[in-house]
Amino acid sequence: MAGRSPALAWTLAAVVVAAGVIPILIPSMATLVVLILAKGIVVLGIIILLQAGQVSFGHAMFFAAGAYTAGFWGKYLGVGDLVAYLVVGTVVATILGLLVGLFVVRYREIFFGMLNLAFSMVLWSLLEKMFHLTNGADGMRVPRPTVFGMVFSPENFQYVLLYLTLAIAIAATFAVQRFLESPTGNMLRAIKSNETRLEYLGVSARRILLIGYVVSAALGGIGGVLVAVAQQIATPEFAYWTKSGEFVFIAILGGVGNAMGAFAGSAVFELVRFYASAQLANSWQLILGVVLIAIILFAPDGLIGLWKRQRAARDES
């Protein structure tokens, strides 16, 4: 677990400043940066589970749970407050995480992945088919909420959302880093290396995995609320399996050894998608697929690992 080295701390500071300043210079970047940070928050949850060696191919269900909290609120209760969305969205995702988690933590590896996939596809089909409740495939509009009771114009709102998201992302990164370094975080890694020996210590592996699972579900909910508010819509696609795959993709792209990897991966993912779909007429999936293969084959520790390796090489010479 790195994250304590001064070089990384400086880079972190630089990234935070960049995320906060660039959108002021280029206003069209504001929403893009929010998406990068929000998805990074979701990916933090994936990274937690990957510490235990478990891949969830259904984490989009928690993302969708957060997003649809904002959607339902807008449809049935009228325009709400962003803070309320975030709190309720996180609670909803946490409860869903606990319910699903109680089942799935009994399984490992491919069965863990499959069951998560099945649960998320159940949610996806419900969101798509319960047309009278959820507007089906059209999705639910998320009107621009107030923030702490204050109403903002669209121009100002995007900055308020940006800085709030940035603050949440920083807090989540530190919290996750602390969590991974805590005894629970270490036991989570022990599930990957040798679960039986962990249990010989008198620790319930299922309980440890459940804690990690619920935390990661809560992070998924927060990210879902933020993305739905930024894009002003929540659609069933948010729960589809390809969305879950995208999150795992971003985790591997950034590197799973470090919480910062989530945001590095998310930034590259969203920027490639943004520029490739604008410049190269719908070939962003192709490009991202090739990038992913290159990362897996040549830089299995992700972008953060690549960056560290280069620094190490430079320090030696």
Add this chain to the structure above:
Amino acid sequence: MCGGRHGSPVPDLTSKLRVLMNSTLFVLASLDGLSYAALVFLVSVGLSLIFGVLRVVNVAHGSLYAFGAYLAATLSLLVTPISPWLTYPALLVASLVIGIVAGGLIERLLLSRVYGREEVLQLLITFAVFMIMDNLQRMIWGVQPIYAAEPLKLLPNVSIFGVSYTSYQVIVLPVVAVLALFGLRYFLRRTLMGSVILAVTEDREAATAIGINAQRVYLITFIIGATLAALGGALASPTTSLVPGMGTEMIVLSFAVAATAGLGQIEGTAITALAIGMARAFVIYLQPEFEVLVPYLIMVAVLLVRPEGLFGATKLRKI
């Protein structure tokens, strides 16, 4: 595939059930389920076989299905002016081409480099292939629906218990599925190559020690599995319009079937495909909005009770 046809609008479920039981709808639903199950079986058994031998869940399996379907449709439309009967070999050629070329390339160029690496990397490399193939599919065939129903129209309808149905769907598809089932059984249990594949599945190290080329076994297995997926797509192409999302839908469905059956279980996959295909067909007539829910609910229910799947063997914990 099926769907589209619905029972007369009746208010509640019990009266719908009564109508279903007493009428030709029952036969209709069963036939829908049978033809659908045949296609789902072909795709799922390929996925299951690949997992059984390579221990890799092939996320790109649905893309191989879609490519098989699209290439089959393209070839069919190409040969129809010469003779409509040439569309049948066209379906077969399309699935072989996709299975051998695409399947072979995926295994040789990508999968062979990540064996023994972390499971998530193996999963993700096939996810990358899925993204690339999904994109290529849109580039090559566009996003407009493609129809190539020639093979379906050539064969006459048959009457089964008073219900007229295309013989392509109720005879050809199930027969191909049964042939594939028995062909696979025979291949794995009666031929040398099959025994070699089973040996590698059982214990790769020991198999390699007695001179078996595990690399070759992986390649052959992947090609067989990919060909089965493409064959499922090719055979499905006359029965449905080809649309961009068809592969993404099929992959999760075949996951569900393969996992419910127990990964690596060939006969189990056949039974499960039939059960899920039937359940889905009946739900379409009873509560069409829950059609897509059925396979996943069955999968969740089964895996909660039997984590190794209906027909899977329990794995021992190793210290």
